[in-house]
Amino acid sequence: MFELFTSMVREEWRVHSTMFGSLSFALFPFLIFGIAFMGSFLIPLVAKTLPVGNLSIIVHANYLMLGLMVGGFGMLGNEVMNRRFGQASLLAYSARSLPLSERNIFANFVVKDTVYYFFLWVFPFAFGYILASPFIHVPLASALFLLLTLTLSFLFGLCGVFFLSTVYAWSKPIFWLFLLLLGIGFGGIMATGMNPALLFPPLLLHDEFSWTNLLLSCIVLACLFIVSLRLFNPESVGSEKKYKDSFTPLLQRLSALPNSPLAAKDMIDLYRSGSMIGQTIFSFIVPLVVIWFFLSLLGRFFPPHALLFLYAVTTGVIASTMYTWVTMFDNFGPYACLPVAVSTLITSKLATFTILQIIPAVFIAVVAGLSGEAAYLIPAVVLGIAVSFYAVSIMAWLCGLSPDVLVYDVKVLFVYLILVGIVITVFSAVSFLNPYYALGAVILAVPAWIFVQKAKVRWDAVDPAGF
Amino acid sequence: MTRVIEACDLSKAYGDVQAVDHVTLAVKEGALFGLLGPNGSGKTTMIRMLTGQTRPTGGEASVLGIDVVKDPVGVRKRVGIIPEQETPPSFLTAIEYLKFVAAVRKIPDIGKKADWWFDFLDFADKKDVLCKDLSRGTRQKLMFTQAFIHEPALALIDEPLINFDPIMQDLVKDYLADYVKKGRTIFISTHILEVAEEICSEFAILHKGKLLHAGPIAELKERGEHLPAFFLSLVRKDHHV
Incomplete structure (x- = not known):
């Protein structure tokens, strides 16, 4: 059991480190540490307008999101690995060759994810804050406590997505019923005038420590984990799925797009892999609903309309990650026997990405309507979509067809954060001043176009046999 | 006779x-x-360098008169390729994959050609199955079909018989022999020497990246030598050097 766990940790490390060098990947936690350490010195300045308690809400929300993302990727891991490395397979999918049950392997997999990503993301961040705490007059005990609550936040995301995805795979009607009940529960809490995010156990614990709250958090996590494990039912090996030809009609419908065969293939991949619905729920709607609850707590610190625009910008950044939805099943390999250049593939992936942008556009419009800011619907949608296209162009330039892999490259992440960070800060501020200034975000089409052109030239010049 | 592949001082590190x-x-x-x-x-x-899948670090090469570095897509447009390990996209069915290949290669009316290949390689019952659910042998049949469906002037195949059963191996060997009789060219890479001796007209031996020998099979036969013995003696000699 322990050997499997350590092998899985080694495997995860090697998957990441072989992609862009051990040193570059090993520096990743140091980058997180550096950001936390230096960022901590800004807390006294930010605290003048935004209380420390609200900053902790943002940090906890981020780690909840991180848990959701790690869990979501874990559920798709084998498919991704097989597309990227040909015949490679993860230990998590080796029940056929090892005398271990699928459940046993799955339990090890979840524990491995917890430990691995704790040391990759959670510990470096908390450690940076802990080291900075004496300089910013934060009690050491309080800084150490953050390590516990951030870990819990991360675990809630991780176990939450495992739970939701196993329920989804087990029974779709029960999954939708569960979401409905969850929605009714949230609605009920909101009807009392309370924000459901305030009931998030790690936040409750962070605001006021009590053994009861800690125990409650652990019980909820254990329940999510145990139920996931009980419901986990891997697809039977050797099953043959047959489908009628969907490619031909789709090709005709998408004929206006550049490289329509490639776009049609991407759409079929997304639909048949279950990613279209799964990713939309777990990587888009769930994180954004969570963010909405957390952001709405900050409402009194911003101008009335600002929350909508802050949310539109956030939605734009998250929507840009839809590029990973269409690139994660492919490397260049399957196209190597066809007359297709890497730049052509990037163009086609961006065309499919463009189709998917209907989802964030509708989402922002619905949020604008529900939040009583329908008057600002158009500028909010324009801002969100413009940010999404700008961020995806940076992603394509920095990562080509491997954004989900290269995001762990320190240099890539740093440049991405700087380039996207500056733009979202400027356009958030501009839209706070006047909502209609957000329409100016259309100008982002210019740098987006330039970055896409640079991406094509850059990745055509790189040996496509990589990865 | 026209040279369809020319490599000069080609290197890859x-x-x-x-x-x-x-x-x-x-x-x-x-x-x-x-x-x-x-x-x-x-x-x-x-094979990867000759088909523009990877760039040489030295030397130059042309395939069907096209420079593999300057125009790798142009090369792939004209040739058929079966890579050793690559599999067709997971979530397309076999027939959808062939239609996808035809659309990318701009081949009209793929239907009859595809049906002929499904019958020829005996996998018509798998045409609506997702590629990810196909056995390795059937995937190899599909990859073989995609490489030849546009009847290229040159096909480059990495281990052509791998994953095929003996009956299919026999069928494919005959197909390859007939294909070159029509004036087209086939370039295979293999370490199954008996197959190479049986079907190839010319051969080259590569060891540790270096070319040890190149020439027609007929020369060996004239000298009364067999390819496996010749190969082993050359490689062993080089190994000791």
């Missing part, structure tokens, strides 16, 4: 590893050319 080391090679039109070598000798890298 992956960091400190010299996968292909200054190889000069020519393949004539109408040949069934076998690139032979032990595992790790550079055969796959050679």
Whole structure:
């Protein structure tokens, strides 16, 4: 059991480190540490307008999101690995060759994810804050406590997505019923005038420590984990799925797009892999609903309309990650026997990405309507979509067809954060001043176009046999 | 006779590893050319360079008169390729994959051609099955079909018979022999020497990235030598050097 766990940790490390060098990947936690350490010195300045308690809400929300993302990727891991490395397979999918049950392997997999990503993301961040705490007059005990609550936040995301995805795979009607009940529960809490995010156990614990709250958090996590494990039912090996030809009609419908065969293939991949619905729920709607609850707590610190625009910008950044939805099943390999250049593939992936942008556009419009800011619907949608296209162009330039892999490259992440960070800060501020200034975000089409052109030239010049 | 492949001083290094080391090679039109070598000798890298899948770190090469570095897509447009390990996209069915290939290659009316291949390679019952659910042998049939469906002037195949059962191997060997009789060219890489001796007209031996020998099979036969023995003596000699 322990050997499997350590092998899985080694495997995860090697998957990441072989992609862009051990040193570059090993520096990743140091980058997180550096950001936390230096960022901590800004807390006294930010605290003048935004209380420390609200900053902790943002940090906890981020780690909840991180848990959701790690869990979501874990559920798709084998498919991704097989597309990227040909015949490679993860230990998590080796029940056929090892005398271990699928459940046993799955339990090890979840524990491995917890430990691995704790040391990759959670510990470096908390450690940076802990080291900075004496300089910013934060009690050491309080800084150490953050390590516990951030870990819990991360675990809630991780176990939450495992739970939701196993329920989804087990029974779709029960999954939708569960979401409905969850929605009714949230609605009920909101009807009392309370924000459901305030009931998030790690936040409750962070605001006021009590053994009861800690125990409650652990019980909820254990329940999510145990139920996931009980419901986990891997697809039977050797099953043959047959489908009628969907490619031909789709090709005709998408004929206006550049490289329509490639776009049609991407759409079929997304639909048949279950990613279209799964990713939309777990990587888009769930994180954004969570963010909405957390952001709405900050409402009194911003101008009335600002929350909508802050949310539109956030939605734009998250929507840009839809590029990973269409690139994660492919490397260049399957196209190597066809007359297709890497730049052509990037163009086609961006065309499919463009189709998917209907989802964030509708989402922002619905949020604008529900939040009583329908008057600002158009500028909010324009801002969100413009940010999404700008961020995806940076992603394509920095990562080509491997954004989900290269995001762990320190240099890539740093440049991405700087380039996207500056733009979202400027356009958030501009839209706070006047909502209609957000329409100016259309100008982002210019740098987006330039970055896409640079991406094509850059990745055509790189040996496509990589990865 | 026209040379369909010309490589001059072609090299490829992956960091400190010299996968292909200054190889000069020519393949004539109408040949069934076998690139032979032990595992790790550079055969796959050679095919990848010739089809523009990977860039040489030295030398130059042209395929059907097209420079593989300057116009790799142009090369892939004209040739058929079966890579050693790549599998067709997971979530398309077999027939959808062939239609996808036809759309990318701009081949009209694929239907009858596809049906012929499904019958010929005996996998018509799998045409609506997702590629990810196909057995390795059936995937190889599908990859074989996609490489030949546009009847290219040159096909480059990495280990053509791998994953095929003996009956299918026999069928494919006959197909390849007939294909070159029509004036087209086939370039295969393999380490199954008996197959190479049986079907190839010319061969080259690669070891540790270096070209040890190139010439027609007929020369060997004239000398009363067999390819496996000749190969082993050359490679063993080189190994001791």
